[in-house]
Amino acid sequence: MSVEKKDRRSFIGMAFGAVAGVGGAFALVGMKKAWDPLPSVKAAGVTTVDLSPIKEGELYQVEWRKKPIFILKKSKDMQSNPTRDVVVADARYTVCIGLCTHLGCIPYWKPSSQQFICACHGGIFDSSGINKFGPPPRPLDIPPFKIDGTKLILGEEGPEYKKLIAQTKGA
Numbered sequence: 001m002s003v004e005k006k007d008r009r010s011f012i013g014m015a016f017g018a019v020a021g022v023g024g025a026f027a028l029v030g031m032k033k034a035w036d037p038l039p040s041v042k043a044a045g046v047t048t049v050d051l052s053p054i055k056e057g058e059l060y061q062v063e064w065r066k067k068p069i070f071i072l073k074k075s076k077d078m079q080s081n082p083t084r085d086v087v088v089a090d091a092r093y094t095v096c097i098g099l100c101t102h103l104g105c106i107p108y109w110k111p112s113s114q115q116f117i118c119a120c121h122g123g124i125f126d127s128s129g130i131n132k133f134g135p136p137p138r139p140l141d142i143p144p145f146k147i148d149g150t151k152l153i154l155g156e157e158g159p160e161y162k163k164l165i166a167q168t169k170g171a
């Protein structure tokens, strides 16, 4: 092979490598952008719920970050649970993520027995979201929240949330 041909080949090789390298870098930047949530999504990750129209014993469901959130205004005959109840203006609420802690099915509220029932494998949670029967290994998870007057702000960690979490962990 002539020196000239060899030089030409190595130049093409280097040029191809450089183009591939730059392309790869752009691809990585593109992928990183796709993985990172957009700032507007983060801002939209907060859901505000007015609790005042909810009636006693009524389950209210909202969506927060694509997850169902159960908000149950406890009636007087429902057992209070100081480690789970969210107290707002003398009313007690159960606020939890409506995904079964076994395999993630959405339980339904059965008013007659005051239980959340998971039809997938028969898991049962009480009105505070505590697992009482079947395979669920733990209570329904509590989403981060903040209380502002009669409003529940999902997605922000207020003192009420921190207190519940500390109590749950036995701190």
Ligand code: FES
Residues within 6 Å of the ligand: 100, 101, 102, 103, 104, 105, 118, 119, 120, 121, 122, 123, 134, 135, 136
């Ligand atoms: S997913 Fe709920 S009991 Fe299995």
